Amino acid sequence: MTVWDRPEPPPRPVPLDRERIVAAAIALADEGGLEAVSLRKVAGRLDAGPMRLYGYISTKQELFDLMVDEVQAEILPQEQPGDWREALRILAHRTRQAALRHEWLADLLGGRPALGPNGLAVTEATLAALDGLADIDTVMRAVETVSAYFTGAIRREIANLRAERATGLSKRDWQRASGPHVTRMLATGRFPALAKAVYDGTDVDAEASFATGLDWVLDAVAAKLTRPPV
Amino acid sequence: MTVWDRPEPPPRPVPLDRERIVAAAIALADEGGLEAVSLRKVAGRLDAGPMRLYGYISTKQELFDLMVDEVQAEILPQEQPGDWREALRILAHRTRQAALRHEWLADLLGGRPALGPNGLAVTEATLAALDGLADIDTVMRAVETVSAYFTGAIRREIANLRAERATGLSKRDWQRASGPHVTRMLATGRFPALAKAVYDGTDVDAEASFATGLDWVLDAVAAKLTRPPV
DNA sequence: AATGAGAAAATACAGTGTATCGCTATGAGA
DNA sequence: TCTCATAGCGATACACTGTATTTTCTCATT
Secondary structure, eight states, X not given: OOTTTSOOOOOOOOOOOHHHHXXXXXXXXXXXXXXXXXXXXXXXXXXXXGXXXXXXXXXXXXXXXXXXXXXXXXXXXXXXXXXXHHHHHHHHHHHHHHHHHSTTHHHHTTTSOOXXXXXXXXXXXXXXXXXXXXXXXXXXXXXXXXXXXXXXXXXXXXXXXXXXXXXXXXXXXXXXXXXXXXXXXXXTTSOHHHHHHHHHSOOOOHHHHHHHHHHHHHHHHHXXXXXXXX | OOTTTSOOOOOOOOOOOHHHHHHHHHHHHHHHOGGGOOHHHHHHHTTOOGGGGGGXXXXXXXXXXXXXXXXXXXXXXXXXXXXXXXXXXXXXXXXHHHHHHSTHHHHHTTTSOOOSHHHHHHHHHHHHHHTTSSOHHHHHHHHHHHHHHHHHHHHHHHHHHHHHHHHTSOHHHIIIIIOHHHHHHHXXXXXXXXXXXXXXXXXXOHHHHHHHHHHHHHHHHHHHHTSXXX
16 A cells, blocks of 8 residues: 555644744734734634633633733843943833833733743842842832833833824824814813923923933932942 | 503613713722623613613723723812922822722723823823923923823732732732742742842832832932923 | 543633614604 | 604624533554
8 A cells, every 4th residue: 555545644733832822922912902812813823723722821811921921031131231220221121112012012011910930030130230239128119119110101102102093193283283172171271281281392202201201210219229238 | 541541651761971881880890890891781780781882982992981080080189289299199199099999990090091081180280280390391201200100000019919819818928938930930049139039028018118119209300300490 | 453541623602892773752843 | 733853772683702611533552
């Protein structure tokens, strides 16, 4: 019996692992946002049935956790610079850049504790930057404060970016002229400070604004680090 | 023909308005989190069919927007204190308290621009606190920085709170002993700074931690306000 | 060759957001 | 008082979701 007579063996299912699953999910999210990620579509990209995924994750939320952890690998800088301030600044900016590459990250940022290997590594890097410069509690407070800032700032930035994209207008134009509701509200005179900000404020670009706020927060941290370390 | 002969008129549908819809949605979210809010359930609480809601909102996302705006009314303080620092501190704390009352707020905070009447009022109050103390751009940067901080901090606090609740353990105990994964990771020695923080750090309560970080950020703002106002 | 175990697939279910569509009750006009 | 247009409402429908359960199949072992 030659090869030609024997039928081909039935197609074995392509092997799966978390890495491939997460990669597919990230690709979907990059293309269509978080809500484009469904277990069926993820599995579909891997030529598998949806239930197949449940061997690797036990809930969709866990898939999101894996996605976040995967992206946090992009955040880790190659090498740690000496200056604590530079280290924190870099971490913050890299997080921001990751969120600009993967906008869905903004929806997940800060939503759950990041306990994956890369998440822990990011936390480690953050703490390490300040290690020894003050007592542990001060260091922890500093880390929490800085990361609360950039988490919040990134979320707001992405939120605004989406709003601008949805209306097709720059934030200023939209507030100033074309957002009928906002315009009307400002016209009521009930929001004088806001009106002043909208009409007289300079339209500074997002990155600069992020960097400025970050510097302020880092200034605050610097001031607290002057106390003697333990 | 007496009243008794005449049949009752057919039951008129109970009138609806956004206020009642939003109240029902908030009640559901308070009880079961954001994912307990479905248009069917909201409508059900009002003895209406799901499609009825589409006369008042055109998308579920809009319902969320209305919910957020409603809760922001709780944030507005009754009267504005004279000191800008006190004003910002109060706004931050009231936001935090609102999020503790309505944990789902943490999921929505910063997710979309808050353009509802109460959202605008909160922004106005925040800007007004700093009005005249510096040039507009500095004031805006200050407002953005402070609110980025407390947005991020609140989100993290709620995220941790949920994690603790899910495991039934305090954050420290959970990290220190019972979270097998974290324990194992720390034992690898790859996260020395993190291990030190977990084992040697003091377990300060969430409100104090929030307040401390907030004070630091306010210090930073204070330092920038010293420049001459316009 | 039969059997057992394990993985994958198919099916199923309860629920979701939203589009569409006929009905019906209501108020305006005669 | 009757008729008619219309707006609002309910029902129905659709495509899709996350996940439980059941069925089928493949392979290694006896």
